[in-house]
Amino acid sequence: MLCNTEYPDCTCGTNRWEPGGGQFTPNFQTTNGVCGACGRVGIHIMHPGGVLYIVPKGPKLTEDHDKWINGVMFPVWRIEEGKIDKARMDFEEKQWQAFAREHGVDPFVPPGGWPEDVRRVFHKVADEYMKTDAYLRPLGNRPSPMPPRLPMDLAAWIGGYSTGKLVWVPVNHALVQDLPVPEDPILTRHMANWGRIFTATEALLGEPLPEKSLIKNQYYSDSTNHEPWFTFTWHGKTVTVGPRKRVNVVEITNPTPTARDFVERTGKKDGTTHDVGDDRVMLHAWGDVKTVEYLVNLLRAA
Numbered sequence: 001m002l003c004n005t006e007y008p009d010c011t012c013g014t015n016r017w018e019p020g021g022g023q024f025t026p027n028f029q030t031t032n033g034v035c036g037a038c039g040r041v042g043i044h045i046m047h048p049g050g051v052l053y054i055v056p057k058g059p060k061l062t063e064d065h066d067k068w069i070n071g072v073m074f075p076v077w078r079i080e081e082g083k084i085d086k087a088r089m090d091f092e093e094k095q096w097q098a099f100a101r102e103h104g105v106d107p108f109v110p111p112g113g114w115p116e117d118v119r120r121v122f123h124k125v126a127d128e129y130m131k132t133d134a135y136l137r138p139l140g141n142r143p144s145p146m147p148p149r150l151p152m153d154l155a156a157w158i159g160g161y162s163t164g165k166l167v168w169v170p171v172n173h174a175l176v177q178d179l180p181v182p183e184d185p186i187l188t189r190h191m192a193n194w195g196r197i198f199t200a201t202e203a204l205l206g207e208p209l210p211e212k213s214l215i216k217n218q219y220y221s222d223s224t225n226h227e228p229w230f231t232f233t234w235h236g237k238t239v240t241v242g243p244r245k246r247v248n249v250v251e252i253t254n255p256t257p258t259a260r261d262f263v264e265r266t267g268k269k270d271g272t273t274h275d276v277g278d279d280r281v282m283l284h285a286w287g288d289v290k291t292v293e294y295l296v297n298l299l300r301a302a
């Protein structure tokens with residue numbers, strides 16, 4: 001059965017969605033509606049790897065629903081997004097090579113380095129390409145991934161395609177209960193990478209670091225970048241590390257004069273953003289090697 005209305009029916013049986021409903025999960029782009037008949041909130045969650053519409057069977061969405069979205073659906077969508085990106089890049093690579101051959105330009109030089117007239121044609125072709133299925137749906141009209149272990153007290157629909165139009169396909173609980181929950185590929189890589197940073201820091205420091213706590217990403221809160229940051233206590237001081245867009249933040253509280261001096265000197269020498277406050281010092285490290293260097297120096301100076 002496919003629903004062709006804009007949104008599926010509420011679990012109370014009516015279809016009178018009105019705008020509103022507030023924020024559900026901060027990590028995703030969502031459109032929320034309130035049922036005009038019963039007041040339940042319906043949520044349309046959008047991720048580059050898939051879309052889902054959910055309505056609680058009980059009166060409200062719960063923390064468990066939020067946990068399920070973030071713990072189960074997030075990795076499912078990230079894996080799908082990876083496949084979509086790969087298919088798109090493979091296609092673009094071929095088109096790019098063909099375009100360069102056809103216009104006698106070097107495919108290994110970005111369009112900025114091509115003659116003006118070729119560049120103009122390229123931008124036109126690129127604009128048109130963004131409107132095609134090859135760009136929008138490089139894997140074809142396949143539906144959003146099925147949601148493993150959909151909570152029994154949640155009604156859900158995945159986005160599907162029928163003659164190129166998005167339709168809502170209801171999810172049958174019995175069919176998805178045993179679907180495996182995949183490992184989140186980006187989170188796994190993130191944890192492994194920081195594991196290496198901490199191991200290198202311990203080796204240079206000559207002593208083990210204490211247990212680290214995971215904290216919310218202090219910079220990103222969007223659907224593709226919200227890997228956790230790390231914090232731990234070192235000689236009574238709080239050390240916080242984690243990635244920003246292209247750098248890693250290294251911060252320690254209650255800095256000694258040595259630590260303040262290190263940040264001041266190193267920030268200038270490396271030409272990187274740094275901050276020497278009364279109660280904390282902070283540096284932006286460009287790359288993992290610098291992250292280890294700054295951490296070791298700040299921990300030694302603590």
Ligand SMILES: [Zn+2]
Pocket residue numbers: 010011012013014035036037038039040
């Ligand atoms: Zn309702």
